[in-house]
Amino acid sequence: MRLKKMERQQLLVEKIEETPFITDEELANYFNVSVQTIRLDRLELAIPELRERIKSVATNQWNETVKSLPLDEVIGDIIDLELDRRAISIMKIQSEQVFSRNKIARGHHLFAQANSLAVAVIDDELALTRKSEIKFKRQVKLNEQVVAKAEVKEVKEDGITVVHVNSFVKNEVVFSGIFHMYRSSEKEK
Known part of the structure; x- marks a missing residue:
């Protein structure tokens, strides 16, 4: 089941706080969305990429x-x-x-x-x-x-x-x- 954007973004913040070294690919698999969707979510939430x-x-x-x-x-x-x-x-x-x-x-x-x-x-x-x-x-x-x-x-x-x-x-x-x-x-x- 797909989450609504706001729910996914809330969970994305929690997941990254819990596992700060998780990759965009791993997040995409976890949320069952594309890597591009994760990148856009991070951009909107001002969450830097993994390396940063x-x-x-x-x-x-x-x-x-x-x-x-x-x-x-x-x-x-x-x-x-x-x-x-x-x-x-x-x-x-x-x-x-x-x-x-x-x-x-x-x-x-x-x-x-x-x-x-x-x-x-x-x-x-x-x-x-x-x-x-x-x-x-x-x-x-x-x-x-x-x-x-x-x-x-x-x-x-x-x-x-x-x-x-x-x-x-x-x-x-x-x-x-x-x-x-x-x-x-x-x-x-």
């Missing part, structure tokens, strides 16, 4: 928390962060990030997202990549959304922190890396 909602949440929430680099230098948008424990960022693959011939993402963008997240999760003023071991598991294509999840595995006495990062498209691992990060101060184990 993510940036707004990230800027407001993480700007004061990330110590090791300016937030605008993180590749992707941080959506969760607990310093020296874990972090999550998301990045939608844009046309400038793919090879024009086959629309496959250039690997350095996936590496940059994972590496900058490994830096951002460090609770220190200075964090640099000392060494990394990476694996590309499958190709990532134009418009796919990559979710990178970083987890601090070990904080060593010599100032090295080991961070594991796995990147996913939907629930499939597309990239994994182990980053050995140098930090300027030594932390207790």
